[in-house]
Amino acid sequence: xxxxxxxxxxxxxxxxxxxxxxxxxxxxxxxxxxxxxxxxxxxxxxxxxxxxxxxxxxxxxxxxxxxxxxxxxxxxxxxxxxxxxxxxxxxxxxxxxxxxxxxxxxxxxxxxxxxxxxxxxxxxxxxxxxxxxxxxxxxxxxxxxxxxxxxxxxxxxxxxxxxxxxxxxxxxxxxxxxxxxxxxxxxxxxxxxxxxxxxxxxxxxxxxxxxxxxxxxxxxxxxxxxxxxxxxxxxxxxxxxxx
Amino acid sequence: xxxxxxxxxxxxxxxxxxxxxxxxxxxxxxxxxxxxxxxxxxxxxxxxxxxxxxxxxxxxxxxxxxxxxxxxxxxxxxxxxxxxxxxxxxxxxxxxxxxxxxxxxxxxxxxxxxxxxxxxxxxxxxxxxxxxxxxxxxxxxxxxxxxxxxxxxxxxxxxxxxxxxxxxxxxxxxxxxxxxxxxxxxxxxxxxxxxxxxxxxxxxxxxxxxxxxxxxxxxxxxxxxxxxxxxxxxxxxxxxxxxxxxxxxxxxxxxxxxxxxxx
Numbered sequence: 001x002x003x004x005x006x007x008x009x010x011x012x013x014x015x016x017x018x019x020x021x022x023x024x025x026x027x028x029x030x031x032x033x034x035x036x037x038x039x040x041x042x043x044x045x046x047x048x049x050x051x052x053x054x055x056x057x058x059x060x061x062x063x064x065x066x067x068x069x070x071x072x073x074x075x076x077x078x079x080x081x082x083x084x085x086x087x088x089x090x091x092x093x094x095x096x097x098x099x100x101x102x103x104x105x106x107x108x109x110x111x112x113x114x115x116x117x118x119x120x121x122x123x124x125x126x127x128x129x130x131x132x133x134x135x136x137x138x139x140x141x142x143x144x145x146x147x148x149x150x151x152x153x154x155x156x157x158x159x160x161x162x163x164x165x166x167x168x169x170x171x172x173x174x175x176x177x178x179x180x181x182x183x184x185x186x187x188x189x190x191x192x193x194x195x196x197x198x199x200x201x202x203x204x205x206x207x208x209x210x211x212x213x214x215x216x217x218x219x220x221x222x223x224x225x226x227x228x229x230x231x232x233x234x235x236x237x238x239x240x241x242x243x
Numbered sequence: 244x245x246x247x248x249x250x251x252x253x254x255x256x257x258x259x260x261x262x263x264x265x266x267x268x269x270x271x272x273x274x275x276x277x278x279x280x281x282x283x284x285x286x287x288x289x290x291x292x293x294x295x296x297x298x299x300x301x302x303x304x305x306x307x308x309x310x311x312x313x314x315x316x317x318x319x320x321x322x323x324x325x326x327x328x329x330x331x332x333x334x335x336x337x338x339x340x341x342x343x344x345x346x347x348x349x350x351x352x353x354x355x356x357x358x359x360x361x362x363x364x365x366x367x368x369x370x371x372x373x374x375x376x377x378x379x380x381x382x383x384x385x386x387x388x389x390x391x392x393x394x395x396x397x398x399x400x401x402x403x404x405x406x407x408x409x410x411x412x413x414x415x416x417x418x419x420x421x422x423x424x425x426x427x428x429x430x431x432x433x434x435x436x437x438x439x440x441x442x443x444x445x446x447x448x449x450x451x452x453x454x455x456x457x458x459x460x461x462x463x464x465x466x467x468x469x470x471x472x473x474x475x476x477x478x479x480x481x482x483x484x485x486x487x488x489x490x491x492x493x494x495x496x497x498x499x500x501x502x503x504x505x506x
Contacts, residue, residue, distance in 0.1 A: 018505070055324050057506040080326040090317035094260045103253050107246065107325055 008033055008186070009054065009155060014063035016049055016210075023049045025210040027063070031155075036177065036187040038197040040234060041207035047190045048087060050207070051157050054188070055084055067155075080108065083153035087160050087190075089137075089144035097128030097135070097143055101150070108151060118146045121172045138164050145173055149180070156180070158189040162196060174200060194230045206237055213237055246331035247338070250322070254339020257318075258311075264343045267303060271295075271351020279359045285366045289373060292352060293452045296377045297445055301384045301413050304344060305405040308388020311340050313398045320506050333389075333501045337494070341385040345378045352377070369455040376448040383444050383489045390497035393504060416443050433468040440469075444489040447482055 014027040023046045031037055039047050052058040054065065056072065056079065065072040072078065091100055105111070119125065122142040127135060135143070141164045148156055158177075162170040177187060177200055191197050197204065198218055206214040206221075214221060214237060218230055227233040258264055275292065282288040315336060322332055353374060361367045388405060395401035420439050424432055440446045454473055472478040 052506070057320065057323055059503060059505055076326045076328045078326070079324065082324075084324040086320070086324070091321060092257055092315075092318045094257050099256075104325060107249055107322070107327060 008068065010066045011050075011054075012064045012066070014050070014053060014065070015061045016046075016053060016058060017061055023210050024053070024060075027210075027212060029205060029212065029215065031186050031188065033154075033186055034181060034184040035202045036181055036189065036200050037203045037205060038201035039188065039190045039205050039207060040197065042238065045207040046210045047207055048159060051084075051159055051188065051190070054157060055079065055082065080151070081154050083148035083151065083156040085141075085144045085148040085156075085158045085161055087163070089140035091132040091140065091143070093133040094131060096131050097124070100132060100143070101128070101147070104147060104150070111151060113152055115149050115152050116146070118142070118149055118172070118176060121176070122146065122169060138166060138169065141165055142169060145176075149176065153185070155186045156188070158187065160190055160192065162191065162193065194234060198230050206234070208237070246327050247334040250327075250332060250335025251338045251342070254335060255343060258339060258343050263307065264347045267307075267344065268347030268351045271348055272354060275352050275355040279355050285361055285363075286369075289366065289369050289455075292373060293449075296348075296352075296373060296380065297449050297452070298413055300348065300377055300380050301445060302409050304381050304384030305388045305391075305409050306402070307344065308340060308385040309392045309401050309405045310398075312336065312389055312392035313401065316506075323506060329502050330498060333498050337385065337389055341382050344385060345381040348377050348381060349374055369452075372451060372455050376451055379486045379490070380444060380448055383486065383493070386490055386493040386497065390493040390500070393497055393500045412443055413445050416446065420446070437469070437472060441481070441485045444486060447485055447489075451482060 009031040011027055011029045014024050015022075016024040027046075027050060029037075039050065041047050049058055053060050056076070067078045068081070070078065095103070105114070119128075122145070124139070124142055124146065127139050127143075132140065132143070141161075145158075145161065148158065156177075161173055161177075165173065174196065177189075181187060187200075189200065202217065204214065204216065204218055204221055205212055214224070216224075221233045221237075222228055222230065225233040225236040227236055274295065275288070278288040278291050279285075282291065319332065319336070323329065353370065356370060361370065387408060391404050391408065392401050395404060420436070423439075424436060427435075440450050450469055450473060454470055473482055
C-alpha cells in the first residue's frame, strides 16, 4: 500500500452571490481524512458552486477555506493535491487524449508517481489517439475520471461522476473510489443516484437553498426522518423544506 | 520552464491547428504579392498595405481575440483546476494568440518583399515601420479583445462591444477629430491635434506611417507640426510610450478582472 498523506478541508462561513441570487448562505463544514462525503440537494441548490469554491474557480464573497490547515489564497499550489472531475467533461477540442494527458503532466512538472490504473480499467488506450471532440460523452467522462485520479491527489472531488457512464464503467469507478478511500484519500462527490450514495458515502450533506439542511451518516438521516429507505428520507427533507 | 511558457506552447499548437491564423497569414501574403505584381511602384504598394493594416488588422485582432477567449473557456476551467496561477494562465493565453497573429502578419507582408526586393533604402525603412506598427497594433488590439471578453460574460454582447470599439477607433474617431478641427479652425490646434492623435492607437499608427511616405505635406500646417514632433527622437519616444500605455492599460484591467472572475 502506498502511503498517502491526508489533508482535511474545512470551510468556514462561506457565502456566494451571483448578482441577486444568494447561492451559498453560510456554509460551515469539515472533511475528515479518508472519508467520502456526498453532497446532495436538488438542482440549483449550490452543490457545484460549493465545489468550484473549493477549487478556487469561484471566488467567495465571504468566508474562509482551509486546506490542510492553510488558508486558501491566490497561490495555486494546494491544487496539486486535489483531483477534480467536473460534471460535464469539456476539453480543448483540437487536442487528442494523449496530448491532453501529456500537457497536464508537463504542467505539473512531470511527477514520477502517477496512477494510470483507470486508463487500463476503462480500456481507453485506443480512444486516446483521437481528437477529444470526436469522443462520445461517456468516453470523455472516463478521460475526466482518469485525470482526477492521475496525480495521486489526497483529495478528490467528483461532480456527478457516474452520470453518463455505462454500468460497467460506473462499477469500475466506484471500485476505484472504494480502493482509494481505503488508502486514505478523501472524497467529495455529488450524485442524484441514492443507491450510489448509500454504497459509497460515509457522510451525507444535504444542501437546501445554499444552506446545510442536514449533515450526518445515512443511518442518522433515516433515524431523524423516520424513513428506513434513503430515497424516502431525502424526499422527506425536500418536502419538509417545501412545506 | 515556467507555467506561462508552457501554456504558450500549448496555445500555439492549438491556434495553429485552428487554421485561422494560417488563413490570416496567407491573406496578407496574397495581398502583398498581388500588390507587388500589379502595383505601379513600391511606394504605392506600401501605401495600400498601410490602409489594410490600419483598418483590417485591428478588426481581425479584436474579433479573433474575443472569440478565442470565449472559446477557450473549457481550457481555462480545466487549467484552473490544476495548480496553475491565474496570471500565468492569462499571460500564456494572451501571448498564445498575439504572437501567432503578429507572426502571421509579419510573414505575410514581409516575405513577398524578400523575393521582389525593394527599390530604395527609404522603402525598406517604411516597410520596417509598417512591420513595427502592425505588430504593436496586433498586441494592443488583442489586449483590448481580452479585456472585453473577460468583462462581458455573454459572447454575443462581447463581440458586439468589440465591433463598436473597432468602429470607433478605426473609423469614427478620425471623423470626429476632423469635425472638431474644422469647428475650431480659427484657433491654434497643433497641440490639441497632437494630443488627440496620442489618444487613439490607430491614429498614432497612421501618423507614424504617413510621415514615412512624404505625404505629410498634404496635411498642411498641422502636418508640418506633426513632422517636426514625430520626426524628432523625442516625438518617436512619446509615440512609443503612448503605444505602450495602450498595451499596458487593457492588459492590466483585463488581468485584474480575470483574477477575480468566477468560472
